[in-house]
Amino acid sequence: xxxxxxxxxxxxxxxxxxxxxxxxxxxxxxxxxxxxxxxxxxxxxxxxxxxxxxxxxxxxxxxxxxxxxxxxxxxxxxxxxxxxxxxxxxxxxxxxxxxxxxxxxxxxxxxxxxxxxxxxxxxxxxxxxxxxxxxxxxxxxxxxxxxxxxxxxxxxxxxxxxxxxxxxxxxxxxxxxxxxxxxxxxxxxxxxxxxxxxxxxxxxxxxxxxxxxxxxxxxxxx
Amino acid sequence: xxxxxxxxxxxxxxxxxxxxxxxxxxxxxxxxxxxxxxxxxxxxxxxxxxxxxxxxxxxxxxxxxxxxxxxxxxxxxxxxxxxxxxxxxxxxxxxxxxxxxxxxxxxxxxxxxxxxxxxxxxxxxxxxxxxxxxxxxxxxxxxxxxxxxxxxxxxxxxxxxxxxxxxxxxxxxxxxxxxxxxxxxxxxxxxxxxxxxxxxxxxxxxxxxxxxxxxxxxxxxxxxxxxxxxxxxxxxxxxxxxxxxxxxxxxxxxxxxxxxxxxxxxxxxxxxxxxxxxxxxxxxxxxxxxxxxxxxxxxxxxxxxxxxxxxxxxxxxxxxxxxxxxxxxxxxxxxxxxxxxxxxxxxxxxxxxxxxxxxxxxxxxxxxxxxxxxxxxxxxxxxxxxxxxxxxxxxxxxxxxxxxxxxxxxxxxxxxxxxxxxxxxxxxxxxxxxxxxxxxxxxxxxxxxxxxxxxxxxxxxxxxxxxxxxxxxxxxxxxxxxxxxxxxxxxxxxxxxxxxxxxxxxxxxxxxxxxxxxxxxxxxxxxxxxxxxxxxxxxxxxxxxxx
Numbered sequence: 001x002x003x004x005x006x007x008x009x010x011x012x013x014x015x016x017x018x019x020x021x022x023x024x025x026x027x028x029x030x031x032x033x034x035x036x037x038x039x040x041x042x043x044x045x046x047x048x049x050x051x052x053x054x055x056x057x058x059x060x061x062x063x064x065x066x067x068x069x070x071x072x073x074x075x076x077x078x079x080x081x082x083x084x085x086x087x088x089x090x091x092x093x094x095x096x097x098x099x100x101x102x103x104x105x106x107x108x109x110x111x112x113x114x115x116x117x118x119x120x121x122x123x124x125x126x127x128x129x130x131x132x133x134x135x136x137x138x139x140x141x142x143x144x145x146x147x148x149x150x151x152x153x154x155x156x157x158x159x160x161x162x163x164x165x166x167x168x169x170x171x172x173x174x175x176x177x178x179x180x181x182x183x184x185x186x187x188x189x190x191x192x193x194x195x196x197x198x199x200x201x202x203x204x205x206x207x208x209x210x211x212x213x214x215x216x217x218x219x220x221x222x
Numbered sequence: 223x224x225x226x227x228x229x230x231x232x233x234x235x236x237x238x239x240x241x242x243x244x245x246x247x248x249x250x251x252x253x254x255x256x257x258x259x260x261x262x263x264x265x266x267x268x269x270x271x272x273x274x275x276x277x278x279x280x281x282x283x284x285x286x287x288x289x290x291x292x293x294x295x296x297x298x299x300x301x302x303x304x305x306x307x308x309x310x311x312x313x314x315x316x317x318x319x320x321x322x323x324x325x326x327x328x329x330x331x332x333x334x335x336x337x338x339x340x341x342x343x344x345x346x347x348x349x350x351x352x353x354x355x356x357x358x359x360x361x362x363x364x365x366x367x368x369x370x371x372x373x374x375x376x377x378x379x380x381x382x383x384x385x386x387x388x389x390x391x392x393x394x395x396x397x398x399x400x401x402x403x404x405x406x407x408x409x410x411x412x413x414x415x416x417x418x419x420x421x422x423x424x425x426x427x428x429x430x431x432x433x434x435x436x437x438x439x440x441x442x443x444x445x446x447x448x449x450x451x452x453x454x455x456x457x458x459x460x461x462x463x464x465x466x467x468x469x470x471x472x473x474x475x476x477x478x479x480x481x482x483x484x485x486x487x488x489x490x491x492x493x494x495x496x497x498x499x500x501x502x503x504x505x506x507x508x509x510x511x512x513x514x515x516x517x518x519x520x521x522x523x524x525x526x527x528x529x530x531x532x533x534x535x536x537x538x539x540x541x542x543x544x545x546x547x548x549x550x551x552x553x554x555x556x557x558x559x560x561x562x563x564x565x566x567x568x569x570x571x572x573x574x575x576x577x578x579x580x581x582x583x584x585x586x587x588x589x590x591x592x593x594x595x596x597x598x599x600x601x602x603x604x605x606x607x608x609x610x611x612x613x614x615x616x617x618x619x620x621x622x623x624x625x626x627x628x629x630x631x632x633x634x635x636x637x638x639x640x641x642x643x644x645x646x647x648x649x650x651x652x653x654x655x656x657x658x659x660x661x662x663x664x665x666x667x668x669x670x671x672x673x674x675x676x677x678x679x680x681x682x683x684x685x686x687x688x689x690x691x692x693x694x695x696x697x698x699x700x701x702x703x704x705x706x707x708x709x710x711x712x713x714x715x716x717x718x719x720x721x722x723x724x725x726x727x728x729x730x731x732x733x734x735x736x737x738x739x740x741x742x743x744x745x746x747x748x749x750x751x752x753x754x755x756x757x758x759x760x761x762x763x764x765x766x767x768x769x
Contacts, residue, residue, distance in 0.1 A: 039582060042564070042570070181294055
């Protein structure tokens with residue numbers, strides 16, 4: 001799958017989620033192949049023919065115990081790994097850099113502590129970020145696929161989303177909760193910058209809105 | 223059991239009516255559960271075809287980024303209507319109302335359901351709900367565009383006809399509740415002499431479990447819908463934060479019904495599978511009690527997992543962890559069923575006729591759907607995949623690959639009994655094979671799209687998603703062709719098919735002990751049950767009784 005080819009992960013959460021995905025997918029694949037192959041084998045092996053008498057077997061308590069017991073253990077390990085990955089997603093380190101992320105139909109706005117306001121999210125690399133999510137109207141959801149994270153943006157309450165980007169680059173931000181006519185065009189981007197570069201960008205005293213990222217422009221011209 | 227059959231009238235339920243009318247009125251005023259089941263079959267299939275056409279149009283729109291055939295607003299109403307029609311008009315009523323109605327009384331050895339008139343009323347209530355959906359399309363304001371989940375605040379703010387459309391869902395809920403009450407009562411009161419609970423066919427067990435969910439869970443969606451209508455009409459602040467309400471409360475109430483509703487959709491399908499496999503393996507079911515009790519377990523635990531639809535909504539971390547754990551638990555009884563079904567083929571005498579082929583397709587597709595459910599039940603992966611195409615793929619594998627496939631399995635299994643005619647077996651085999659290929663082509667790319675980060679309910683998408691969308695759309699065309707073959711075979715054979723014998727598959731549950739099609743009151747003489755449901759040693763004497 002494509003995440004295996006993408007080299008160094010974009011963020012710590014990317015790796016955490018992909019690992020859980022691989023674990024569950026591998027076990028699921030084994031179970032699926034096991035069930036399918038057994039079923040097809042039985043259909044051929046016990047194909048109806050003359051002189052071949054079926055045997056009535058009403059069940060077997062040991063088999064039932066085994067195929068309740070083993071899957072129980074398997075799904076509990078899946079739950080546990082999912083929980084560990086989730087802890088990585090949700091934990092906000094002390095002193096994380098806080099940004100207010102605001103959504104309205106159909107655009108994003110990012111307000112920084114020093115009064116800067118942009119429609120694209122700029123963050124320094126390797127720095128814990130905490131986004132405080134707020135909606136001006138209906139439900140939205142701030143989704144950064146490259147980091148494998150999202151959280152709904154809901155009017156009347158402040159949800160949060162935390163991440164630490166590991167790799168400089170530009171990543172999509174999508175709206176993942178249906179919000180009406182232009183829901184699918186509510187794209188923005190997170191621009192992960194080297195710390196120095198971010199610092200100089202952050203210090204420049206400008207409250208003007210930066211141009212949208214290339215990706216967002218692409219979407220509009222489509 | 224049925225000695226002396228020949229002396230009694232040979233008329234089928236098509237030729238004898240419960241009322242004094244003839245022609246169309248004989249159907250519209252009938253209280254015969256078989257005719258009501260058929261009326262459901264015709265209407266529900268009609269809505270299914272409408273839903274399929276909407277799905278094909280959506281896939282066509284998505285063949286390329288940007289606007290292809292319809293505008294964004296039209297697309298948004300398409301996916302809303304596709305969801306509303308497929309869920310409220312097809313899958314929820316589908317198997318219980320059609321096949322439950324037709325076969326529950328026969329398999330119990332009863333003449334009809336407990337409340338035949340209530341049964342007819344349920345059909346009319348269903349039709350009123352369906353007509354309201356249709357009316358909401360054409361009134362000023364335009365068709366509903368909220369998604370089938372009607373999430374607030376959007377559903378309070380949009381100018382489209384939300385109130386009427388959700389009122390239709392409210393009305394349809396009553397049809398569901400009334401049918402549920404009827405079936406529970408019938409199972410308790412009208413079992414034939416000797417038919418203990420553990421001699422009931424497993425289809426009955428599944429319909430019985432489903433009926434309880436219908437009775438207990440449906441009122442919650444009813445009340446929630448009324449509150450939304452009140453909020454839209456009078457600005458009562460229950461859910462809309464602008465009025466002081468809580469949108470998360472709406473999501474809780476919505477899913478407290480709608481998650482158990484998923485089991486309303488799948489349980490009857492599981493019951494059909496438990497009928498078909500023993501018949502075509504010609505041996506008893508493996509783990510009868512395990513299968514019966516796992517239905518009840520699913521019905522019960524299914525109430526306790528609703529918030530896994532809300533892992534990203536901002537509910538507390540503790541709640542997310544508990545609901546994730548419970549979600550993994552509810553996967554277990556479904557797994558138990560799959561293992562027991564496969565074990566039922568062990569040392570059988572297997573004849574892979576079309577109904578069994580449908581069931582084999584089901585086992586693969588439903589397993590994929592169930593196993594990917596583990597991916598979205600796990601917290602870490604769900605945060606990434608929630609509201610993406612991965613979820614779209616997952617629930618289509620469960621709903622369409624699961625219940626939809628079994629809708630066809632049931633139709634192809636019981637068609638000779640319902641219509642007294644047989645379809646073209648070869649064409650039916652082709653239908654299943656094409657269905658399996660088309661299905662995976664249509665829906666599997668969506669798993670990959672979802673993991674790549676394509677959110678659902680998107681009219682437009684990033685260029686890098688194009689290739690997978692094209693594959694999916696081509697798959698939808700193949701699916702369209704398959705549907706024509708699958709329905710065409712049935713439609714043609716209902717009129718022109720060769721006459722079917724009373725027991726074409728060698729089944730042993732009670733419906734195979736009566737004529738094809740059955741007489742008005744199902745049996746000329748109420749049978750006395752002396753055997754367990756899947757005892758195939760009686761096949762030879764059954765051959766005698768049909769002479």
